[in-house]
Amino acid sequence: MILQKFSTGLLFLASTLLFSSEQSPQTTIQKPKLILQITVDQLRGDLPDKFMKHMGKGGFRYLKEKGVWYKNAHYTYSNTETVVGHTTLATGANPAIHGMVSNVWYDRVKKRLVYNIEDKRYHILSKNADIDDSTEVDSSQALAGTDGRSPANIMVSTFSDELSLFTNEKSKIFGVSVKDRGAVTLAGHNGKAFWFSKTSGEFITSSFYYDTYPTWVKKFNDQKLAERYLGKSWTLMHDKSKYMFGNSDDNPWEEDYANFGRVFPHVYGGKENKYFNHFLTFSPAGDELTLDFAKAIIDNEKMGQHDVTDYLAVSFSSTDYVGHIFGPSSLEAEDNMLRLDKTLASLFKYVDEKVGLDNTLIVLSADHGAPEAPGYLAKLGIEAKWIAPLKWNKKPSLSRLEKKFGVGQKLIESFFPPYLYLNHTIIKEKGLNLAEVQKAVAKEIMEIDGIALTVTSTEMLNNTLPDTYLYSAALKNFNAKRSGDILILFEPHCFANDMDGGAIMATNHGGPWTYDTFVPVIFAGSHLTGKQIYKPIRPNDIAATLSAVVDAKAPSGSNGTVLLEVLEGLK
Numbered sequence: 391m392i393l394q395k396f397s398t399g400l401l402f403l404a405s406t407l408l409f410s411s412e413q414s415p416q417t418t419i420q421k422p423k424l425i426l427q428i429t430v431d432q433l434r435g436d437l438p439d440k441f442m443k444h445m446g447k448g449g450f451r452y453l454k455e456k457g458v459w460y461k462n463a464h465y466t467y468s469n470t471e472t473v474v475g476h477t478t479l480a481t482g483a484n485p486a487i488h489g490m491v492s493n494v495w496y497d498r499v500k501k502r503l504v505y506n507i508e509d510k511r512y513h514i515l516s517k518n519a520d521i522d523d524s525t526e527v528d529s530s531q532a533l534a535g536t537d538g539r540s541p542a543n544i545m546v547s548t549f550s551d552e553l554s555l556f557t558n559e560k561s562k563i564f565g566v567s568v569k570d571r572g573a574v575t576l577a578g579h580n581g582k583a584f585w586f587s588k589t590s591g592e593f594i595t596s597s598f599y600y601d602t603y604p605t606w607v608k609k610f611n612d613q614k615l616a617e618r619y620l621g622k623s624w625t626l627m628h629d630k631s632k633y634m635f636g637n638s639d640d641n642p643w644e645e646d647y648a649n650f651g652r653v654f655p656h657v658y659g660g661k662e663n664k665y666f667n668h669f670l671t672f673s674p675a676g677d678e679l680t681l682d683f684a685k686a687i688i689d690n691e692k693m694g695q696h697d698v699t700d701y702l703a704v705s706f707s708s709t710d711y712v713g714h715i716f717g718p719s720s721l722e723a724e725d726n727m728l729r730l731d732k733t734l735a736s737l738f739k740y741v742d743e744k745v746g747l748d749n750t751l752i753v754l755s756a757d758h759g760a761p762e763a764p765g766y767l768a769k770l771g772i773e774a775k776w777i778a779p780l781k782w783n784k785k786p787s788l789s790r791l792e793k794k795f796g797v798g799q800k801l802i803e804s805f806f807p808p809y810l811y812l813n814h815t816i817i818k819e820k821g822l823n824l825a826e827v828q829k830a831v832a833k834e835i836m837e838i839d840g841i842a843l844t845v846t847s848t849e850m851l852n853n854t855l856p857d858t859y860l861y862s863a864a865l866k867n868f869n870a871k872r873s874g875d876i877l878i879l880f881e882p883h884c885f886a887n888d889m890d891g892g893a894i895m896a897t898n899h900g901g902p903w904t905y906d907t908f909v910p911v912i913f914a915g916s917h918l919t920g921k922q923i924y925k926p927i928r929p930n931d932i933a934a935t936l937s938a939v940v941d942a943k944a945p946s947g948s949n950g951t952v953l954l955e956v957l958e959g960l961k
């Protein structure tokens with residue numbers, strides 16, 4: 391009895407010590423007035439440093455000197471595409487859980503390919519601002535069956551949702567990007583999203599968010615800021631001799647899309663040019679316009695001016711378009727990085743004036759990395775190639791399948807890499823075994839040049855796969871409702887042409903290899919001090935960390951780990 395009392399006393403003493411050390415004043419995290427989450431579309435983790443020499447002071451250099459920079463952050467799922475990465479950044483979940491498994495998937499109920507955030511219930515608020523199929527370069531958006539957009543397809547909560555729940559909707563939440571999916575994902579289910587219409591040159595939204603545009607948005611669009619580029623060109627910021635790629639402006643692997651040209655200056659053209667707004671997005675101008683709208687949100691919505699934390703997500707899309715068209719090792723990409731740096735510096739300066747950087751937590755990352763252009767790799771002696779899976783010579787494969795199952799072509803309901811969807815009705819009608827058909831078709835797909843691995847949904851559901859890097863990446867991308875029967879993974883330095891041979895690009899991302907998975911994760915502002923950290927982390931950790939910063943619970947599918955270096959720095 392005495393012993394028991396003694397040990398209870400010790401326990402009490404130990405817990406009091408623990409309690410008091412956890413409660414001491416210096417351990418309190420100072421909650422920011424504003425969280426500014428920046429996503430750079432297609433920013434591989436090494437690119438800011440690669441081009442930092444000619445950057446100014448207030449952008450990436452500020453992040454490097456004053457920020458906590460994780461230099462070994464990788465996505466761990468297989469399909470490194472835009473909506474997948476943005477949703478992982480927003481939710482801290484892998485696509486298996488958040489459901490945005492690729493930019494496009496096949497909807498078995500609708501019996502067609504669907505665009506990730508399409509939603510026919512919520513039309514865009516502007517007339518004549520829907521995408522124009524004849525000029526749209528984004529092949530996934532062009533597949534949308536409606537102009538309507540909403541976050542309804544995101545199956546879990548986002549950090550911004552959790553912030554909203556924690557403050558009973560008192561926190562103001564906004565997302566803006568040139569790309570609709572870049573804004574909708576991060577704004578979450580309770581925030582407001584705006585994106586750029588390449589048809590009208592305005593920032594637009596859908597009826598999911600508003601019944602009519604707020605007055606300030608109308609005023610912003612009335613300024614017709616895109617028109618300031620009429621008759622102008624994208625020119626180099628510095629003398630050509632200063633650039634790493636100054637001597638290689640005209641590379642044969644670069645794309646001359648709609649006569650935008652392969653060399654500087656890239657001429658935007660006038661009102662007669664139906665690609666005018668597209669050209670803005672293929673250049674730093676797209677990010678400059680996004681910056682203007684972000685500043686307008688901060689100003690008009692009085693972001694970071696009250697007693698709870700507000701959240702602004704800005705996704706800069708130009709780096710992605712420039713990367714696809716010219717490649718990340720091009721004079722265009724190099725100048726775009728310098729211009730993006732200037733855009734970031736301008737945004738940080740504006741936030742400092744309006745909110746104070748001390749009151750702001752900045753987090754910058756990317757939705758995916760970027761491979762080098764196959765043409766450039768070949769020049770360096772690294773074998774790389776384009777493949778066109780849809781041009782797969784099916785005949786021999788289909789006749790083998792027909793011989794085995796009594797049915798060939800009809801087995802395949804839809805094929806849009808990385809997924810192939812089988813016709814389950816026919817398989818059922820013919821009394822075939824789904825797993826056997828999947829295995830046989832997967833084996834035939836392996837015949838296509840440049841395929842590293844095929845994985846069937848039955849293998850993933852039964853969890854019978856060996857614990858290897860590729861199978862693990864495939865599993866993290868597998869959502870039973872949206873992923874196809876067969877997942878196709880390409881060999882390193884093998885790239886599926888987005889349009890399957892229809893449109894030529896300099897390069898394309900979307901695989902499980904490090905050039906695609908590697909992104910920067912940088913926290914800055916508030917009281918953080920400069921630090922570079924090389925331990926492996928995942929971009930999933932951002933949502934978990936932001937939740938911890940504001941004391942909210944983590945998003946519903948989050949599997950991220952709280953980054954303690956950031957929390958420590960905020961004390």
Ligand SMILES: [Zn+2]
Pocket residue numbers: 431432471472473710757758
């Ligand atoms: Zn992207």
